[in-house]
Amino acid sequence: MNEPTLDLNTTKGLNQRSRTLKTQAIILRSFDDGEADRTVIILTPEVGKLKARVRGARKINSRLGGHTDLLNLTNLNVGLGNHLNVVTAADSLNSFVNLKSNLERLAIAIYLAELMNALIPEGVPHRSIFWLLLNALEELNKNKDPLIISRYLELKALEETGYKQELYRCVLCNTNIQPNQHSYVPSFGGVVCSECTVNPSELCTLSLNSLKVLRHFDRNRLSDALSIHLDNHIEYEIEKILEQSIIWILEKQSKARKFVTHLQNLRKNTAGLIS
Known part of the structure; x- marks a missing residue:
């Protein structure tokens, strides 16, 4: 559920005198800024998403560069300014x-990310x-099923x-x-019964087994979701449904x-040629 915009002056973890935020953060995005700097978009437990500059991060001898690489979980000190936030210290916890x-x-x-x-x-x-994203990164790092992790997240x-999808x-x-009497409409955000009329072009096929999988994801933790196996048909249906919902x-x-899909198709085609 959406929460009110944060007042940085009242945030736990914020040093009031120096306006320095000390926090764990996941690096969501990273891009070059100027000749040697890097700008990062970070996700934190306390303040949500924040943009900050890492000065000199691209220099060979930078003390901050390696700790602020894309997707890293990092302890950060961030100096908060009215127009510019600056990372002043970083210590990577998990790369x-x-x-x-x-x-x-x-x-x-x-x-x-x-x-x-x-x-x-x-x-x-x-x-x-x-915590959802951090858990997903940890499970991906353990070589757990990437398709289930993606759909769950x-x-x-x-x-x-x-x-929230109904x-x-x-x-x-x-x-x-009722079982086998439903379809899915991404633009409506959920399932539609067979008695209700909807433009056929808006419908996505959703089998009973695929609906059960989505409900299992909805009710359980990621570790529980990873205990099941998805056949190709279920995998395709829930991928299509969630993809269309997010696009909407x-x-x-x-x-x-799209790049992920390209890589997955390439892997499947290569496996087919080998077999």
Whole structure:
């Protein structure tokens, strides 16, 4: 659920006298700034999303550069200014080296970070989103199923940012959904019963087993979600449904997700040729 915009002056972890924020942070985005600096977009438990400059980060002898790499979990000191926030100290806690060594897992992690960046505005605390993303990165780093991690995080992130998908009752008439008598409408944010009329072009196919998987994700932790196996049909259905829902909400298609799909298709095609 969306929370009120944060007053940085009253935030736990903020040194009132010097206006320095001391926090754990995940580096959501990182891009070059000037000749030697780097600008990062970070996700924190206390203040949500924040943009900050890392001065001299691209210099060979920088004390901050390696600690503020993309996707790192890092302890940061951030000097807060009216127009510019500056990272003054950084100590990396987890660089997720294992997931970064695999192109597909790295692409998925970048996509998930991009999604969090797109869903939440700057300066709005989203503690649950921070822990969701951190948990996902940790499981990806352990070589757990990247498809389940992606779908789980998409569904939960939508819920935590005010776009909870309705999986139990018809979004039009509010009746309980009966087995095998339903479809999914991304623009309506959930399932529709067979009695309600909807433009066929807006419908997404949703089998009973796929609906059960989504409900399992909705009710459980990521560790529980990772205990199940998705066959190709279920995998395709829930991927399509969540992809279309996110496109509807953000009004654009994710380039990072398109790249993930490209890599996954390439892997499947290569496996088919080998077999």
